[in-house]
Amino acid sequence: MGDITTEQPIIEIRNLSKHFDDFEALRDITLDVHRSEVLCLIGPSGSGKSTLLRCINFLEAYDGGEVRLEGELIGWKSAGAPPRKPLSGEALRRQRQHIGMVFQQFNLWPHLTALENVAEALIHVKGLPKAEAMTKARAALAKVNLSDKEANFPANLSGGQQQRVAIARAIAMEPSVMLFDEPTSALDPELVGEVLGVMKQMAAEGMTMVVVTHEMGFAAHVADRVAFLEGGRLVTCAPPADIFGREPDDPRVNAFLKTYRERNVV
Amino acid sequence: MELDLFVRYGPALLSGFGVTILCWIVGSLGGLVLGFALACLYRFGPRPLRWLIQAYVEVIRGTPFMIQLFILYFGGPHFGLLLTPVQAGIASFIIYGSPYFAEIFRSGFNAIPKGQIEAARCVGLSEGRILFRIILPQMLVPTTAPLTNFFIILTKETAILSVVTVPELLYETQTMASETFTFVEPFLVLSLFYWLMVIGTSWLGDKVERRVTRHLRRA
Amino acid sequence: MNFSFDVIWHNLPYMLAAARWTLLISVGGMAISLVWGVFLCAARISRGPFLSRIAALYISFFRGVPLLVQLLIFYYMLPHVGLDLPAVAAAILAVGMCSAAYTAEILRGALQTIPRGQTEAALALGIPTLSLWRRILVPQAIRIGLPSLTNELILLVKVSSLASVVGIGELTRISQNITGETYRPLEIYVAAAAIYFLINVILSALGRLAENRLLVG
Ligand SMILES: Nc1ncnc2c1ncn2[C@@H]1O[C@H](COP(=O)(O)OP(=O)(O)OP(=O)(O)O)[C@@H](O)[C@H]1O
Numbered sequence: 001m002g003d004i005t006t007e008q009p010i011i012e013i014r015n016l017s018k019h020f021d022d023f024e025a026l027r028d029i030t031l032d033v034h035r036s037e038v039l040c041l042i043g044p045s046g047s048g049k050s051t052l053l054r055c056i057n058f059l060e061a062y063d064g065g066e067v068r069l070e071g072e073l074i075g076w077k078s079a080g081a082p083p084r085k086p087l088s089g090e091a092l093r094r095q096r097q098h099i100g101m102v103f104q105q106f107n108l109w110p111h112l113t114a115l116e117n118v119a120e121a122l123i124h125v126k127g128l129p130k131a132e133a134m135t136k137a138r139a140a141l142a143k144v145n146l147s148d149k150e151a152n153f154p155a156n157l158s159g160g161q162q163q164r165v166a167i168a169r170a171i172a173m174e175p176s177v178m179l180f181d182e183p184t185s186a187l188d189p190e191l192v193g194e195v196l197g198v199m200k201q202m203a204a205e206g207m208t209m210v211v212v213t214h215e216m217g218f219a220a221h222v223a224d225r226v227a228f229l230e231g232g233r234l235v236t237c238a239p240p241a242d243i244f245g246r247e248p249d250d251p252r253v254n255a256f257l258k259t260y261r262e263r264n265v266v
Numbered sequence: 267m268e269l270d271l272f273v274r275y276g277p278a279l280l281s282g283f284g285v286t287i288l289c290w291i292v293g294s295l296g297g298l299v300l301g302f303a304l305a306c307l308y309r310f311g312p313r314p315l316r317w318l319i320q321a322y323v324e325v326i327r328g329t330p331f332m333i334q335l336f337i338l339y340f341g342g343p344h345f346g347l348l349l350t351p352v353q354a355g356i357a358s359f360i361i362y363g364s365p366y367f368a369e370i371f372r373s374g375f376n377a378i379p380k381g382q383i384e385a386a387r388c389v390g391l392s393e394g395r396i397l398f399r400i401i402l403p404q405m406l407v408p409t410t411a412p413l414t415n416f417f418i419i420l421t422k423e424t425a426i427l428s429v430v431t432v433p434e435l436l437y438e439t440q441t442m443a444s445e446t447f448t449f450v451e452p453f454l455v456l457s458l459f460y461w462l463m464v465i466g467t468s469w470l471g472d473k474v475e476r477r478v479t480r481h482l483r484r485a
Numbered sequence: 486m487n488f489s490f491d492v493i494w495h496n497l498p499y500m501l502a503a504a505r506w507t508l509l510i511s512v513g514g515m516a517i518s519l520v521w522g523v524f525l526c527a528a529r530i531s532r533g534p535f536l537s538r539i540a541a542l543y544i545s546f547f548r549g550v551p552l553l554v555q556l557l558i559f560y561y562m563l564p565h566v567g568l569d570l571p572a573v574a575a576a577i578l579a580v581g582m583c584s585a586a587y588t589a590e591i592l593r594g595a596l597q598t599i600p601r602g603q604t605e606a607a608l609a610l611g612i613p614t615l616s617l618w619r620r621i622l623v624p625q626a627i628r629i630g631l632p633s634l635t636n637e638l639i640l641l642v643k644v645s646s647l648a649s650v651v652g653i654g655e656l657t658r659i660s661q662n663i664t665g666e667t668y669r670p671l672e673i674y675v676a677a678a679a680i681y682f683l684i685n686v687i688l689s690a691l692g693r694l695a696e697n698r699l700l701v702g
């Protein structure tokens with residue numbers, strides 16, 4: 001890639017669209033994510049937040065437009081109008097190594113211990129020798145404050161701990177960006193804090209993050225920019241101060257945030 | 267009970283038991299492998315292949331084992347397939363069991379949350395690795411009990427092989443019964459042998475099940 | 486190799502006639518299985534330890550020994566104990582007695598899904614145990630267990646082929662006889678397989694129809 005200027009966004013999304021059969025889930029989305037930036041995606045249920053996130057690592061094959069990671073087109077062999085040819089499995093796997101993802105439902109592999117969950121891809125994707133992989137995996141677990149739980153199976157971890165293992169599994173691969181899809185929505189309220197704490201720390205260390213969340217406090221205080229989606233369209237993307245200010249420009253954002261204001265969350 | 271009867275027929279009964287075990291193990295393991303292959307093809311193969319597999323499953327499950335055995339053993343020579351009774355027995359056993367195994371594995375595949383596979387793709391694991399490291403070990407959890415159950419069902423189906431003169435347990439027992447004009451004793455022994463197989467299989471199944479669900483037990 | 490449809494065509498009437506015996510054995514067996522299965526199930530879950538133990542033993546024996554063996558035992562033993570039944574009756578009885586062990590377990594599984602509160606409500610109303618079973622529990626259990634019971638019936642159609650071993654002229658036996666005369670085993674057995682398959686397709690369609698009816702009713 002050569003000379004990476006600070007101006008070049010790490011993720012470039014251009015005129016992205018996605019259909020599920022006849023249903024248009026995303027329409028003409030254009031959005032950049034810069035290095036070390038935390039971008040939060042908010043919006044009503046069904047607005048396409050998860051779909052957008054999943055297009056970034058090609059868990060959903062987008063059908064129009066482009067997604068680029070450090071200039072490289074994700075998922076398809078060439079840009080341009082459909083029909084396009086998808087990349088080979090091998091090439092797609094190589095791209096995905098640079099994009100970490102954390103899911104609402106953790107999606108840990110229940111038959112592997114915490115440490116094995118983290119080490120699996122280090123050994124079998126990165127091809128590290130076992131000892132080195134274990135060291136790296138332990139370091140990742142330490143980062144999420146779970147050094148003492150490495151031998152536990154997921155069934156013997158709390159939800160918050162499981163989600164932190166899932167984060168460790170992703171960051172151990174040293175991705176260039178991290179995607180989070182409502183990482184705290186499946187957690188009991190008292191466990192939300194420990195996960196958000198880890199995410200804040202990652203943000204402070206300069207990780208590039210795209211976070212779908214309903215935690216407006218997190219969006220307001222940690223995000224650099226907040227994107228608001230509705231009906232598959234990007235309504236606005238602005239610094240949190242503009243979004244969460246008393247009177248946002250857009251009435252749709254206003255209506256959405258009203259419910260949160262009434263609960264004094266923001 | 268006349269013990270000398272069993273001294274005389276013991277070896278034959280034991281050899282019959284051996285043949286039963288052989289046909290059962292080779293036949294059902296073969297069926298297991300074929301069934302697994304079918305389930306994989308069903309999951310990953312193109313659509314026309316799916317229909318073909320579905321049809322195969324329905325037809326084999328909709329017809330009696332004995333008829334399948336007859337088609338293979340008596341009908342085989344008509345298309346150049348000459349099999350000994352034991353060969354025909356084992357081959358038809360493999361065919362007969364495969365669709366049931368395939369269905370068990372198919373539902374096993376479906377029992378694994380999609381998110382886990384997505385998570386594996388996200389970190390770049392290959393599809394083969396996902397199959398053998400993520401899907402298979404977990405598939406054992408919901409499938410062990412039905413698999414054990416079906417192995418037990420198959421122990422009993424082996425008796426049908428006697429009809430094409432496979433010298434298995436029932437065949438030897440009937441020989442003994444007709445030659446000695448005794449009935450109760452040989453059939454009691456026979457029941458004992460089958461019972462042993464059933465008990466042994468369910469014991470093994472329990473062991474395996476405890477092993478594969480280890481990770482689900484809460485400490 | 487030449488596959489002759491002529492042979493099938495010529496012998497089809499005999500085979501279809503024989504298929505009636507196949508149906509008789511399986512449907513008759515199922516009838517015995519249902520009635521006897523209800524009693525077994527009741528015994529199995531009864532509080533009396535003796536009755537429950539006996540039922541459990543019965544179930545494990547009949548599920549643990551090959552049906553072909555049971556059939557032979559019935560066929561050879563019944564005359565010994567002075568019960569001279571025609572072969573078909575012996576076969577139906579054997580099939581039914583064996584199947585009852587499975588039916589009992591199907592019903593037991595179904596009963597477990599009926600909320601305990603229903604029984605308590607009935608008892609609280611003073612409904613006698615017998616009517617509780619006859620009018621409330623059994624009909625529901627059969628409804629819930631219907632898919633499994635349909636499966637059991639289809640299984641019986643297939644196992645009825647075992648009756649050929651004791652010389653009953655059902656579909657498999659007649660196919661064997663025809664094969665002996667025509668020396669065309671491939672054609673005849675494929676045709677037999679097709680008839681079995683057809684019967685099962687029809688029965689499972691009927692089963693699904695019954696399920697829908699019962700769900701509505
Ligand atoms: N695989 C799919 N097939 C068909 N429709 C889908 C699929 N996935 C998502 N959709 C539809 O696309 C729209 C956007 O879904 P998406 O999951 O992206 O919403 P979201 O903003 O993440 O909502 P939530 O806050 O509830 O998670 C929804 O209307 C959804 O029903």
Ligand SMILES: [Mg+2]
Pocket residue numbers: 049050051181182
């Ligand atoms: Mg979502």
